[in-house]
Amino acid sequence: MATRKTKDAAPATKQPGVGRKGKDKQPVKPLQEKDQLIRQPLASTHNSKTDETQKPAVKKELKPTTTTTTAASACSLSAVPALLPMKAKEPSLSIASAIKGEALEKALMLPVDIKDSEDPFCCTEYVNDIHMYMMASEQKPCYAISERSIVDQSFPFTSDHRSILIDWLIQVHLKFQLLQETLYIAVDILDRYLDIKKVTKDQLQLTGVTSMFLASKYEEIYPPSILDFTYICAETYDDEQMRDMERNILVSLSYDLNKPFTIQFLRRYSKITKASNKEHNLAKYILELSLLDWKLSTIRPSMKAAAALLLAKTTLSHKEVDCSVLLEYTQFKFDDLRDVMYRLKCCLHHYHRHSLNTVRRKYENMKYLEIAKVEELKRRLPGQSSQ
Secondary structure, eight states: HHHHHHHHGGGGOOOOOOOOOGOOOOOOOOOHHHHHHHHHHHHTTOOOOOOOHHHHHHHHSSSOOOOOOHHHHHHHHHSSSSOOOOOOOOOOOOHHHHHHHHHHHHHOOOHHTEEEEEEEEOOOHHHHHHHHHHHHHTTTTGGOOOHHHHHOOOEEEEHHHHHHHHHHHHHHHHHTTTTHHHOOOOOOOOHHHHHSSSSSSSHHHHHHHHHHHHHHHHSSSSOOOOOHHHHTTTTOOOOOHHHHHHHHHHHHHTTTOOOOOHHHHHHHHHTTTTTOHHHHHHHHHHHHHHTTTTGGGGOOOHHHHHHHHHHHHHHHHSOOOOHHHHHHHOOOHHHHHHHHHHHHHHHHHTTTTTTOHHHHHHSSSGGGTTGGGGGGOOOOOTTTOOO
């Protein structure tokens, strides 16, 4: 190894043009400053031993020079980035404001929402804004249902025919095991269409089953096919008739099926009032019975949901309940809710023992805590009789 290193250092003393084994070579150019800068890292990382005669030369090359650099060396120096220690950046104003905004959002949350703030599915940051949007959208004129068609004596059918149809649609809803939201959307589509168009008695069932077909396509992940709905009608209508009715309904409603419904408001109100499962299921039972009453379809969904929850709490507790939290959150007046509560109570006692018993049999199941069998529902209002 030492002999090879001596041979590597020897060519510096040879005459130009004389190479190894007597062959001629081009004269070796002296090492320029640019080449020194490029080769310095290689020389510094060399692990082999060097001769004592080369050590002073390496030290001399590493010393900083005060001579002016050429254009080429200046370009090479500017191309190498300076490795300087970076200072830690302070939090920007946007990050600080975001932290303050998050703290403000938690401060504005209700106590029942704070424990769910880490759950992304609860949307606690937006739940109040969503509720305000739903309450504003339910008051759109296109969603309003007037009592004109309900009290009109010249209408092709009566409210009893509609009640029979709704009871049958609930059976269809149970048969296909559809979501709870699908039922409320279907009834809302039916009522809005009946408020705009006059439907004959022969077309009433077709309108109802098509409304359920539309609602299932709007809400369900795997909706039943159109053949399933024609089969459930005992082949009274074919698929072409149902498609024609579907087009008529969508055009009449301007393809707007996004009206909020009562079950959405009830879930929110049950959470903020810390309602028990029994109270929540009784409120659901009251709201589903109210679908049979055509006159109750004119009430705002949010007000109907709040009144149903208060009625459920009052019925099960046998005393007045504190409704301050609900009134403060909904901004409703108690007098307005009391009137709606009375109308819902009349509906409850009228249809609880009615011959249209699909809803009652549904809520006698253990899935709904057998809420239709509670003793509190056996009491009737003065002057009310079972049918």
